[in-house]
Amino acid sequence: MLENISLNTIFSIVLIFCAPIIGGFLMGIDRKLTARMQSRMGPPIIQPFYDVIKLWGKEPFISSTLQPILAFCYFGFSLTSFALLALGQDLLLIIFTLGIADSCLIIASLNSKSPYSVLGGKRELLSIMSYEPVLLLTAISIYYVTGSFMVARIFYLSYPLISYLPLVFIALIPVLVIDLKKSPYDVSASGHAHQELVRGVFTEFSGYSLALIELGHWTKVVMMLSLVSLFWATNLIIGICLALVLFFIVLVIDNVYPRLDWKSMLKTTWSIGIILIIANIVGLIARVVMHI
């Protein structure tokens, strides 16, 4: 038993340090697939790593003295939140820790006096306002199934989470779209520069701070996809496939839908997302009541 736990812990710790690397590959795959959908060749899959290494060596320019510290914290707290997830900790705490990472990014973009960066920061703030309630409600609905907020408890279920919470799973799709900064909800920044926004929150980052931000973004993507994979935690291989399928769906959505403004983003998550989750919880409770 003790050996088992320590083995798991070692596995988790290895996983934590691999998270940014996995995220980098996912970003590479993202670029390749997107290119193929648009009938282009696309860069090699390890292109994101080349980018980051090159960024790291560039001559350092900053927009304020706080900026690199905050960029580092963004990466650090994304990683912390993933670490908490990998160690089977409290779901709410994981979401709140992710909130620290996001706050760092937003403060870093708002505190430079750059119009594009501030615009991006404001919209990133609205992105958080859109998806945080959905994430918290997801954690609460998971509690209704497992009777605990600990991630570790999800692994003890006899049926996968998705069989209890199918609607919650669907509600997570827009959250993932927002978090990966994909169309239609790439309001704060996106992979390619938009006229009114340039690179949004990322505009004022360059050199090593941008490299840190990239690493943070990768980690955050891995963290969100791991959250998705918990929906089939009874067999983690299927769980990971589920996350990858959702990742692919998000890419397709990105290439199919044009951008929408922040109001429609907020409306989608605060209405459809929340209604789906509530419907699911009510259904869950009804099932329990009828069973009795």
Added chain:
Amino acid sequence: MDQELLIALTIGAPTLAGLGCLILNDKIARKVIVSLSAILLIGSSFILFNGGGFSYEPNSILDTLVLFFDLMLLVYFFYVGIKFKNILVIGLSLLQLLPVLYFEFILHGVEGTPTFLIDELSLLMSLIISIVGSVIVIYGLNYMDEHEEHLHIQKSRQNRFFFFMLLLLGAMHGLVFSNNLYWLYFFWEITTLCSYELIRHDGTEIAIKNGITALWMNLIGGVAFVLTLFIGYYYFNSIAIDEILKMYQSPVVLLFLAVLSFAAFTKSAQFPFNSWLQGAMVAPTPVSALLHSSTMVNAGIYLILRIAPALNNSALSYSIALVGAFTFLTSAILALNERVSKGILAYSTIGNLGLIFLCIGINTPLSYASALALLIFHSVSKGLLFLCAGVVENRVHSRLIEDWEGLIRRLPATSIIMITAMLSMFLPPFGMLLGKWVAIEALSSSYYISSMLIILLLVLGSAATSVYYIKWLSYLTVLPLDGKNFESEKIPWSYVISLLTLFGLIIIMGTGVSSVFNLLILPTLPSNYYTNIDASIINLNTGIGSFVTYPLWLIIAAMVFFGYTLSKRKGGTVKPPYLSGENVVDDPTVFHTTADGIAKIEVSAQFFENEFSNNRLLVLSKILGSIIIMLLFFAVML
């Protein structure tokens, strides 16, 4: 030491010190008196806290005195109503004066012994009031000098200011120690008097107007109190709160509790009674700080904390939670469009009080614990925020957050303290967020399908809360591009003491969360409230989740340290922002615009005035709030 003496000290010392300040209108005498009474107050509340609970019956002469002063007070309110020709104040004071006369002189009152009943809850409240309250009064010593200088006041009016500030501290102690409803009512009315006098202190037109608003809104609560006296007389033949709370949960008991909760909502400024606390921001900053953090508004919270055990599983309890949840969400949304710094803080206070009511209303042991945690952490953080806002206001001479841009350069020390206080309001692992976390876990585990609605209001409100705080604090960190260096800042000693005390408390209580739970919160839970909370040094375990505290603090320290080291090592030159290549050489604050013009870069803060108007939302939420408050009385009938 004698516990009776300590009670007399906690109530009497501030009151006497206040009288001293009133008579000796002198700068040095005031400093001595205020510092002495602060030391006495904090000392005696600490000793009381260590001593534990007891009951005490003072001399019956005091009963007569209380009656006498209470009548004087009501007559004074009546006089204020006549003077300012305010029909509401006249009506509401008469509605108290006549019934009280009838109650005392025709019905000859009723027993309510013991007059003072002190338990862990009152002791905890006393600790909060005396520590945070004293710090704020000490801060006021310097602030009022600056304030009067700024307003060019020749003859100092600080004597009446400090009299009412200190009287408020004494009255709050009386309020949390009283078990006799009549005494409680008396102290309740004194806090109303103090808030009215303090809000109108500056004597400007708006100050008097807002003072009157505060007065009549709080008088509604007083009327509710008088009603409870009569219920006590006719149905229970007692006005001792502990006895009534022990009674079988009959409709009359529920009505009694509903009326008390109604009074609590007026004092704690829940919708639709929010406007008095909003208006209180015209007063000098120490007043807002005192009213918002540790006194006034906490009186309402205390009352509901007191009656919560008698409410168990009633519809009434659920409606209290609903009032709180509604207020929490609405005030967070209203704060998004607020431009005045103190206005944002006021909405934040109203919202957090709502959150605390929500937790008490859910009424499980876990949610009761979270209510206490929120109460403690909120008092300290909000007190500090107001004190910082006051310092800034006296330096910058503006209350608009847009004028506070780049404050970190002009007032680095104050800004850093203020930013920490803001972070402590919404980010982990600070206490407020920890309290919210316990609240969410408590709500989820309360297993009512109806609690879903409350959870929903909570998560939406909490998202909006982060938005307005992040917006504000990043505004403080904006560095203007003119390349000037950080300025050094001179802070007077009384500011240093008060700011650092509260700042230290936030950090100590934040890092030592497990001790806060073990020493302050868990012993204060009512005896039949059993929780699984296990506060160890590494994490706080609720039985259904665990909050990693220490490791998270270490991680934060490590992040800041390594981030700082990295930024020092890599360095980097500060470059002007990206402006589509239209930058002007040598001046980073402007850019080339059309027709070879040159324009200044203007970046505004985020408001949502196109999306919704605060005035309309306020009207709407007052109507909705009134309907929800009416639910209290419907809930009694269920």
